[in-house]
Amino acid sequence: MGAILQFEQVHKRYGDVAALAGVSLTIQGGEFFTLLGPSGCGKTTLLRCVAGFLRPDDGRILCDGDRLDRLPAHKRDIGMVFQNYAIFPHLTVFENVAYGLRARRVEPAEIRRRALETLTLVQMDALADRRPDQLSGGQQQRVALARAMAIRPRLLLMDEPLSNLDAKLRVEMRTEIRRLQRELGITTVYVTHDQEEALAISERLAVMNAGRVEQVGFPWDVYQAPQSAFVAQFIGTSNTLKGTLAPGGGEWAAVRIGDWTLGTRRTEGLAGSVLAVFRPEALGLVADGRETAGATIGEAAVVSREFLGAVLRYRLRLDDGSLIHLDEHKPNAARLVPEGARVRFAVRPEDVMLFPTKESS
Ligand SMILES: Nc1ncnc2c1ncn2[C@@H]1O[C@H](COP(=O)(O)OP(=O)(O)OP(=O)(O)O)[C@@H](O)[C@H]1O
Numbered sequence: 001m002g003a004i005l006q007f008e009q010v011h012k013r014y015g016d017v018a019a020l021a022g023v024s025l026t027i028q029g030g031e032f033f034t035l036l037g038p039s040g041c042g043k044t045t046l047l048r049c050v051a052g053f054l055r056p057d058d059g060r061i062l063c064d065g066d067r068l069d070r071l072p073a074h075k076r077d078i079g080m081v082f083q084n085y086a087i088f089p090h091l092t093v094f095e096n097v098a099y100g101l102r103a104r105r106v107e108p109a110e111i112r113r114r115a116l117e118t119l120t121l122v123q124m125d126a127l128a129d130r131r132p133d134q135l136s137g138g139q140q141q142r143v144a145l146a147r148a149m150a151i152r153p154r155l156l157l158m159d160e161p162l163s164n165l166d167a168k169l170r171v172e173m174r175t176e177i178r179r180l181q182r183e184l185g186i187t188t189v190y191v192t193h194d195q196e197e198a199l200a201i202s203e204r205l206a207v208m209n210a211g212r213v214e215q216v217g218f219p220w221d222v223y224q225a226p227q228s229a230f231v232a233q234f235i236g237t238s239n240t241l242k243g244t245l246a247p248g249g250g251e252w253a254a255v256r257i258g259d260w261t262l263g264t265r266r267t268e269g270l271a272g273s274v275l276a277v278f279r280p281e282a283l284g285l286v287a288d289g290r291e292t293a294g295a296t297i298g299e300a301a302v303v304s305r306e307f308l309g310a311v312l313r314y315r316l317r318l319d320d321g322s323l324i325h326l327d328e329h330k331p332n333a334a335r336l337v338p339e340g341a342r343v344r345f346a347v348r349p350e351d352v353m354l355f356p357t358k359e360s361s
């Protein structure tokens, strides 16, 4: 099975910027693990520390229990696919993939066998004699992938490998990458700032923010049970309203937002100013005069509508001026609500998450 990769309190500064501010993580053998976070949060810096292009200021990186951060880069046995890590333009597809094997002094017959086998895996064997300028972007990316995998590395690092491809090809390639990685069982660290890609491709993922890991978990858990307002807002679309928690006990609570009272589940340790966060799909339109048992009813004006195919997304303005999104699944063209109209919506208390505001945390 693949190698176990551990980070222990890894720090890296660039002048005043703490690019990594104490990252601790364990990535399991054979796992497909994603680092997800906004631009500048430290994803590439962390990968570069693993690859050996950068040295952490403090902390340790271990591979199967041994210090990785003390080995020179060429002894780390790592395959890499980077966004701009172009394949060699003067070499054929075959020679690009054979390159790493030659550098490792593998027998010529074995080089041929392994390079062709890996090209077959990425479905590029038929184009083995082409040069990169005779390939599409997606095909070049497959060659880059094959080149990284041909050496059967202990670790595979991928930094935004799909960001230069168009939307449809990205989706095809991510499925492909995941299939290959499963087949080979190589521990893989994948970097993206695309949250949909991260949810789709990862076994587990870490959400990073300003050099720190905010949350680690399975995609489902990170989406359903974010542990901070940052994670809730970064993953998926979220409505965030600032309000005041009404005092009281018990399982249920109420948050005052302007003149509106929103029912929620109580969260331990919170009082006073809070952020109430809920997903657009947690809201439903409710006809006049109707109630929805157990749910809070709100009123708002429709600001705009966006047709997203499977979903119709309404942008609504509450009476205090805050904007929220409401998603209608299986939208019905006959029941479209026009812009400017007033609507009633329902939200269930169990679908509202509470977090401390910046001031109260
Ligand atoms: N060589 C450098 N010199 C100075 N600061 C740097 C250097 N490289 C990165 N930084 C800073 O370190 C922080 C982390 O950068 P990093 O490249 O790791 O971010 P990232 O998460 O990969 O972002 P992106 O999604 O935009 O690629 C940023 O604030 C960045 O400006």
Ligand SMILES: [Mg+2]
Binding pocket: 043, 044, 045, 159
């Ligand atoms: Mg980066």
